[in-house]
Amino acid sequence: MYKRTYIEGETKGATVRLICEVCKIEQKHNVVQSVRRKVEDDYDTALTEYEIVQCLNCDDLSFRKEYTDSNSADYDPEIDEVVYYSVIDVYPSRTAGRFRLKGIQHLPVKVRAAYEELIQALNGGQKILAGLGVRVLIEMICKDKNAEGGNLYKKIDDLVRMGVLAPAGSDILHKLRSMGNDSAHEARPSTSEQLNLAMDVVDNLLDSVYIHPKMAATVFPEK
Template sequence: MTIKKIKSHCRHCGQETNHSILSEHSESSRDEYVYDRAYQVIECLGCETKSFRDVLEEIEHAYQIADDEWEIPTSITVYPRFIKNHRSLSGEYYLPSLVGEIYGEVLLALKEDALVLAGLGLRGTVEAVCNDLNIDGRNLEIRISKLASAGYISRKDAERLHGIRFMGNDAAHEIKRPDQVQLSVALKIVEHLLSSVYILEEEAQGKIDTLITEFEQFKELLGKKLNSFAIGDELPIIGFLGRDIRRVKDSLPALEAELIDAINKGEIKKLTKGKLDKYNNSKNDLQHYVLA
């Protein structure tokens, strides 16, 4: 049996690919309205993703384009609906619940060609990220700027996010319908934000050495390093961390201040404050800690 092959969009591959037709039902009308219609179950020959395809040929509206040639208007609808040339965000499961829900609704709006709602949703996704990160401010303009100043995004990223803000404002206040090109670019900007803030952060943990600026991360790293030392060992932080000191170098004064505060409060029991002394020919005296 010969397998019939067609070109169709694959939602998993994010592009037009070769498909095989697994099943097909056809119907026609030659009465009041003349048409041919085919309902097809198709499968991508690359990833094996299956879809449903509705092909309508409106013979009633055929028009002549040459002496012996006619053009038949044909509409093709593929289900589930898809966003053309878009691939699913890898690691979407790392997104916080509310952020993920709003992002999912944006994708649904784009698939259904609800462009005003999609514009509002993209702006709402940025708002949700700010809420999740506890970035405050009386309006989104200030909050986007604070995202950059807090180090979550770059200045260039902030400039692009302001474009999302403008588009969302136009959709909300002027009921201005953004076009597909604008929304395609805006979606890439928002997905870059989600990937940078949540997905890459999770995927990088434990796989590559990244800079540490948060005390909880510093405490976790220090705790692992202490396992290599014996009770009674007295060293400064640089001695305990070794080459990993490079990961906290710029933030060390603030992190060490938090460490001392936690030791004084009895929240950290593995270390006690020791002497102030030089270490490995250091210029200044360094605070030492005793492993308890």
Template sequence: MGEVSKFFTIQKCDNKSHRVLCKECARETLHSIVSSYLESGSDDCGGGNTIDWHCDNQIIQCLGCETVSFRTISTCSEDTEYDHYGPCHPETIKYYPGRAEGLRSIESYLLPFTIQQIYKETILSIENEQYVLAGIGIRAIIETICKDLEADGRNLYQKIDSLVGKSIVTPEGARFLHKLRVLGNEAAHEVKAHNSMQLELAMQIIEHMLDGTYVIPARVKSVF
């Protein structure tokens, strides 16, 4: 077994601001690095081959809402890409709690509890890159909405179409929901992981429906 060497240093705030996606603000905001734990090491694989790695573990704070979160920025000599200047080692950035740039936060407390529950779990799946579960969750949201609205039909295909007759969605909206139904079927039956862009767009379609069906009517009722 080859030798392993490891080093670490601890740094305080760097007195600089960094543009980072904030989960609470739902957009990019300026953050400060409160503290940083730097790790680096080298693994001897034998035969003169070594793997070098580096990881910067950061406590970061939004300068707007002041929310504190955690970020890691890591590189590894095994991960190699090529650009105009030759080989380079790309950074892998992860956030805790997770976040996704294309998602926004609707007033989920105005949703029926069952819809609220599956909506929150699906958002968490996308933010934490659990894309198969997110696809299944998107289909489950549509099924739960149809059940809550007492949609007619023996299967989800028929229930989505019945929402048009109830004037809940437009024919174009129903076509979008059928695309999401297929996406969910592929995730559930073929274990297909759709990419983050597809899933975020799917959630935007669902959120538009939730806004019109539940959130806005609830807000109008409370205000007027």
């Protein structure tokens, strides 16, 4: 059995949060119009929401698409949990034109190489490679700081023990690690929202761990 149906207005009037292209930060958006596509067969049911959304702060309009199906769950062996997901895309893309950090010359060679390729993947719209690149960059940071552990999950926790990372930061890095797992093992593209948030976190981490300490040593030399 195969059946495809379209329903208008199922999410009209709902509120979603996403990064506004004009405001440049996450804002509440109102769904001003929507169409739901439902596809059913003998093995699976898939839903795709096509939505025109409007920023409640600046009134700018965007297009949002959210896909999920009855198989949208994966087991993460590193945390021994089942992780549920949906794929969300926003147009225009929120990752295009991502600028490099100032002071990247202060990054270790391998960390900088991973960061540069991640930026290229983002600006090229290569979402699978970008999601994988986030994980690789985190691994390079752990290796540079000699974090211990049998897997990346434990190494991130060791960064907290070493004082390199705050506990709240480790929670976010674990989410980025999981995103990288999806890209590496399932060839699943990360969403624009996920990649933008991931880069905000990565940029802050690189600033606090490498760039700001180096710049401070130059601006405030020891007497």
